[in-house]
Amino acid sequence: xxxxxxxxxxxxxxxxxxxxxxxxxxxxxxxxxxxxxxxxxxxxxxxxxxxxxxxxxxxxxxxxxxxxxxxxxxxxxxxxxxxxxxxxxxxxxxxxxxxxxxxxxxxxxxxxxxxxxxxxxxxxxxxxxxxxxxxxxxxxxxxxxxxxxxxxxxxxxxxxxxxxxxxxxxxxxxxxxxxxxxxxxxxxxxxxxxxxxxxxxxxxxxxxxxxxxxxxxxxxxxxxxxxxxxxxxxxxxxxxxxxxxxxxxxxxxxxxxxxxxxxxxxxxxxxxxxxxxxxxxxxxxxxxxxxxxxxxxxxxxxxxxxx
Amino acid sequence: xxxxxxxxxxxxxxxxxxxxxxxxxxxxxxxxxxxxxxxxxxxxxxxxxxxxxxxxxxxxxxxxxxxxxxxxxxxxxxxxxxxxxxxxxxxxxxxxxxxxxxxxxxxxxxxxxxxxxxxxxxxxxxxxxxxxxxxxxxxxxxxxxxxxxxxxxxxxxxxxxxxxxxxxxxxxxxxxxxxxxxxxxxxxxxxxxxxxxxxxxxxxxxxxxxxxxxxxxxxxxxxxxxxxxxxxxxxxxxxxxxxxxxxxxxxxxxxxxxxxxxxxxxxxxxxxxxxxxxxxxxxxxxxxxxxxxxxxxxxxxxxxxxxxxxxxxxxxxxxxxxxxxxxxxxxxxxxxxxxxxxxxxxxxxx
Numbered sequence: 094x095x096x097x098x099x100x101x102x103x104x105x106x107x108x109x110x111x112x113x114x115x116x117x118x119x120x121x122x123x124x125x126x127x128x129x130x131x132x133x134x135x136x137x138x139x140x141x142x143x144x145x146x147x148x149x150x151x152x153x154x155x156x157x158x159x160x161x162x163x164x165x166x167x168x169x170x171x172x173x174x175x176x177x178x179x180x181x182x183x184x185x186x187x188x189x190x191x192x193x194x195x196x197x198x199x200x201x202x203x204x205x206x207x208x209x210x211x212x213x214x215x216x217x218x219x220x221x222x223x224x225x226x227x228x229x230x231x232x233x234x235x236x237x238x239x240x241x242x243x244x245x246x247x248x249x250x251x252x253x254x255x256x257x258x259x260x261x262x263x264x265x266x267x268x269x270x271x272x273x274x275x276x277x278x279x280x281x282x283x284x285x286x287x288x289x290x291x292x293x294x295x296x297x298x299x300x301x302x303x304x305x306x307x308x309x310x311x312x313x314x315x316x317x318x319x320x321x322x323x324x325x326x327x328x329x330x331x332x333x334x335x336x337x338x339x340x341x342x343x344x345x346x347x348x349x350x351x352x353x354x355x356x357x358x359x360x361x362x363x364x365x366x367x368x369x370x371x372x373x374x375x376x377x378x379x380x381x382x383x384x385x386x387x388x389x390x391x392x393x394x395x396x397x398x399x400x
Numbered sequence: 401x402x403x404x405x406x407x408x409x410x411x412x413x414x415x416x417x418x419x420x421x422x423x424x425x426x427x428x429x430x431x432x433x434x435x436x437x438x439x440x441x442x443x444x445x446x447x448x449x450x451x452x453x454x455x456x457x458x459x460x461x462x463x464x465x466x467x468x469x470x471x472x473x474x475x476x477x478x479x480x481x482x483x484x485x486x487x488x489x490x491x492x493x494x495x496x497x498x499x500x501x502x503x504x505x506x507x508x509x510x511x512x513x514x515x516x517x518x519x520x521x522x523x524x525x526x527x528x529x530x531x532x533x534x535x536x537x538x539x540x541x542x543x544x545x546x547x548x549x550x551x552x553x554x555x556x557x558x559x560x561x562x563x564x565x566x567x568x569x570x571x572x573x574x575x576x577x578x579x580x581x582x583x584x585x586x587x588x589x590x591x592x593x594x595x596x597x598x599x600x601x602x603x604x605x606x607x608x609x610x611x612x613x614x615x616x617x618x619x620x621x622x623x624x625x626x627x628x629x630x631x632x633x634x635x636x637x638x639x640x641x642x643x644x645x646x647x648x649x650x651x652x653x654x655x656x657x658x659x660x661x662x663x664x665x666x667x668x669x670x671x672x673x674x675x676x677x678x679x680x681x682x683x684x685x686x687x688x689x690x691x692x693x694x695x696x697x698x699x700x701x702x703x704x705x706x707x708x709x710x711x712x713x714x715x716x717x718x719x720x721x722x723x724x725x726x727x728x729x730x731x732x733x734x735x736x737x738x739x740x741x742x743x744x745x746x747x748x749x750x
Binding site: 172185195202320358360364371379 | 533669714716723
């Protein structure tokens with residue numbers, strides 16, 4: 094029984110990790126006041142580029158690097174539109190997703206039937222021998238370890254560094270930040286690029302570790318779920334982690350629920366993560382002040398530096 | 401002036417396409433021919449143009465009404481699917497019927513289905529202030545999964561050798577063809593009707609006026625006492641109803657039965673159509689023809705040039721990118737003072 098539970102928990106960690114990356118990245122972008130609805134597109138392009146490069150070069154880490162670069166490149170496109178050209182962030186984000194879905198399908202055409210050996214778990218000696226905690230925390234794949242590092246780094250950066258304070262200031266009141274002489278647009282660019290890089294990495298986790306293969310539109314809405322997670326987490330990194338693993342759990346439960354004697358068709362079980370997303374969004378936004386007090390004040394508003 | 405940016409965007413997309421075709425080693429002239437001329441050089445092709453433009457036009461006119469007042473319904477794909485399920489379900493229930501009432505009833509059921517699906521984000525938005533973008537989008541996935549369940553399970557054709565598809569609708573449950581030798585069905589007339597209704601709503605109705613004010617100046621609308629909740633409901637229900645009818649027209653028209661997938665992303669493409677058409681019914685009519693041509697061109701390019709049909713999605717996105725970027729230049733020319741200030745601020749920033 095413990096074996097099964099550890100297995101389920103491990104699978105939950107794996108299913109949650111793409112969401113951890115994408116949502117932490119989006120969190121940083123939103124903290125600077127930019128709402129990028131293109132996460133789904135950035136994840137897909139990251140996933141396909143990661144898979145393609147890994148398959149062609151035979152080196153998974155080249156794939157990971159390519160995914161990060163591809164995600165950031167997509168985000169740069171979004172940045173040019175919304176920050177330089179001052180386009181509507183909602184419309185530009187939708188365009189980025191539609192573009193990303195098409196582009197990833199086009200790039201991935203030659204790779205749909207290929208498979209590769211994904212990143213393997215790195216077992217930490219001694220620590221992994223601890224019962225229960227050992228296999229759960231000390232025999233994971235490198236990208237999963239790295240997601241903990243990213244979480245710690247984002248939390249530390251946002252709340253313990255001057256640059257993090259500045260980024261949050263830009264998201265709350267770009268006018269004030271500009272008046273004191275800080276480069277609002279450049280800071281937002283960097284936040285958006287980080288968001289894209291993380292979305293690409295989340296995509297790479299799907300294509301190089303979780304499945305590991307490339308299928309058209311394989312993210313299946315995870316980019317959108319990540320966006321919902323940021324709201325659900327009321328823009329706090331620790332809650333993003335909790336939310337991501339919660340959703341990982343929901344994804345995994347649908348595979349095991351039939352084993353517990355629940356007789357539901359698989360398609361209807363697959364709706365669970367999406368319905369759960371709606372449910373948590375309703376719970377969190379039920380009190381209008383929860384969102385109003387926690388959302389960055391200038392979220393999704395274009396900023397004209399001298400206006 | 402703002403009508404210029406769609407033209408600029410289309411022109412730039414064309415240039416991008418030509419550069420792209422040179423880069424991948426195609427003759428740009430034959431690529432252009434395959435994409436934009438070959439699909440519509442005969443009557444059948446022109447009919448196909450209408451077949452694909454109809455759902456795009458219908459959905460985009462509906463969505464634009466919400467978009468005008470910043471109500472972001474991006475769940476048209478799901479509303480289309482539920483419209484197809486509800487209207488199509490009625491057609492399957494009366495699969496032997498020859499009544500001339502069947503088709504109108506199916507269309508009504510399609511509209512109701514789409515509105516039902518859109519009422520979920522509307523209710524959650526007005527009652528719990530839940531973000532309608534994320535809710536309506538999540539419901540897209542749910543709707544497609546429900547349709548997949550139905551055609552794999554209870555609604556599967558009993559004589560269909562276990563293929564995941566429903567019975568074929570009776571003749572009374574199929575949209576009549578209006579142009580011989582083509583597949584052009586009366587859905588295009590419904591879409592054109594929607595364009596006219598949309599124009600009347602936007603230009604002549606009080607609610608349409610209120611929604612436009614709310615989109616341009618939220619606080620002015622609030623000060624004037626315009627009911628925000630009513631606008632949310634109107635925007636989402638109109639969009640959902642239109643998408644539902646479009647979904648029914650797909651299954652009762654060119655498809656003729658329920659399949660696991662009933663739309664090649666019309667619900668998403670219609671968002672682009674709405675923007676390229678400047679959220680104006682007449683603009684949307686033209687934009688939907690263009691988008692339809694992009695779909696057809698993608699198919700021809702797949703057959704003639706061996707290009708994947710995914711290329712359509714790429715250029716849909718590119719078109720919207722250019723449109724959003726072109727808007728800036730239009731705005732700039734209108735307000736020269738701001739150009740100077742933006743540039744100088746950027747200079748001090750770097």
